[in-house]
Amino acid sequence: MIQSMTGFGKAEQLIGDRKISVEIKALNSKQLDLTLRLPSELRSIEYDIRLLVSNAISRGKADVSINMDSGATRQMSRIDADLAFSYKKQIVELSDKLGLKTPDDLLGTILKLPGLFNGEESEVSEEEKLAVVGLVNEALEQFSRFRIQEGNALQNDLQARIHVIVDLMNQIMPFEEQRKQTIRQRLTKNLLENIEKESLDENRFEQELLYYLEKMDVTEERIRLGQHCGYFLETLKEEGTGKKLGFIAQEIGREINTLGSKANDANIQRYVVQMKDELEKIKEQLFNIL
Numbered sequence: 001m002i003q004s005m006t007g008f009g010k011a012e013q014l015i016g017d018r019k020i021s022v023e024i025k026a027l028n029s030k031q032l033d034l035t036l037r038l039p040s041e042l043r044s045i046e047y048d049i050r051l052l053v054s055n056a057i058s059r060g061k062a063d064v065s066i067n068m069d070s071g072a073t074r075q076m077s078r079i080d081a082d083l084a085f086s087y088k089k090q091i092v093e094l095s096d097k098l099g100l101k102t103p104d105d106l107l108g109t110i111l112k113l114p115g116l117f118n119g120e121e122s123e124v125s126e127e128e129k130l131a132v133v134g135l136v137n138e139a140l141e142q143f144s145r146f147r148i149q150e151g152n153a154l155q156n157d158l159q160a161r162i163h164v165i166v167d168l169m170n171q172i173m174p175f176e177e178q179r180k181q182t183i184r185q186r187l188t189k190n191l192l193e194n195i196e197k198e199s200l201d202e203n204r205f206e207q208e209l210l211y212y213l214e215k216m217d218v219t220e221e222r223i224r225l226g227q228h229c230g231y232f233l234e235t236l237k238e239e240g241t242g243k244k245l246g247f248i249a250q251e252i253g254r255e256i257n258t259l260g261s262k263a264n265d266a267n268i269q270r271y272v273v274q275m276k277d278e279l280e281k282i283k284e285q286l287f288n289i290l
Contacts, residue, residue, distance in 0.1 A: 002154060002238075002245075003148055003150075003151040004154055005026060005288050005290050006028065006288055007057075008142075009140060009141070009143030009144075010024070011142065013131055015127065019067075020066070021067045022064070022136050024053070028060060029059065030059070032057060032059055032060065033062065034053060035061075035062070035063045036049065038066040041068065045129055045133065049132070052133070052137070053140065056144070057140075059242075066135075068132075084116060087110045087113050088110060091103070091110070147290065151289070154289060157285060158282055158285055159236065161278045162229050162232055165225075165229060165278050166226060168274050168275050168278075169229075169271075172268050172271050175265060175267045175268050176217075179216075217262075218268075221259040225255040229252065232248045242289035245286050246286050249279065249283055253279055256272060256279060
């Protein structure tokens with residue numbers, strides 16, 4: 001069973017007055033590209049969370065956000081008075097050196113400078129750390145279910161498109177015999193227009209004609225194309241086969257191209273174009289398969 005690289009999972013819990021929420025989302029990517037956003041209070045368990053997520057998400061551009069909201073009891077930020085006095089002194093001295101007037105709203109200027117507000121970070125208890133890890137696991141489970149659900153939709157779409165290719169390939173068969181007869185008649189006509197019928201070596205002409213028709217025959221390509229399509233459908237039932245399916249799709253494309261180049265028939269070419277169109281849609285879908 002295939003899985004999509006697109007996924008989403010969310011979990012949240014209220015512990016005391018603190019609301020903890022975890023959100024995980026991912027898009028397609030060749031490798032694992034993990035971005036983790038979490039409060040500074042949780043830096044001590046950042047490695048554990050990264051390891052947990054990396055083991056669960058093997059590929060994809062993953063974004064993990066963890067928020068801790070302390071609600072009404074959040075402690076207010078405090079102004080660093082010593083830093084404010086230092087800023088004031090430097091501004092006044094700089095104004096004097098430059099011969100400029102000290103700003104009228106000096107306090108407003110100081111309040112905009114960096115590092116002036118220091119929020120007191122509340123400590124995170126062991127209970128809350130365990131809760132965060134549990135929520136990450138819960139979000140990952142929801143994320144995995146989302147990927148499987150999306151994977152089922154992708155699998156159904158890919159199966160349908162492969163069946164369309166096989167059906168188009170089978171519709172080519174009635175034109176095969178007609179194409180051979182057309183080629184035989186055209187070559188015979190051209191030959192008789194250029195040489196006398198009495199000079200024609202019937203046996204030699206028949207041998208050359210059979211050789212030419214054999215080179216134009218697409219039976220081998222149709223057989224290989226059918227085998228590749230069957231192998232594609234079998235591989236869809238396996239897990240983690242996105243890259244493998246891509247390789248099989250390349251082989252399908254080669255057989256379709258060879259079939260089209262050898263056919264040299266307008267009716268067959270129309271079916272070949274339709275098969276190529278379906279294959280391109282398949283390749284686009286494969287970019288999102290794990």
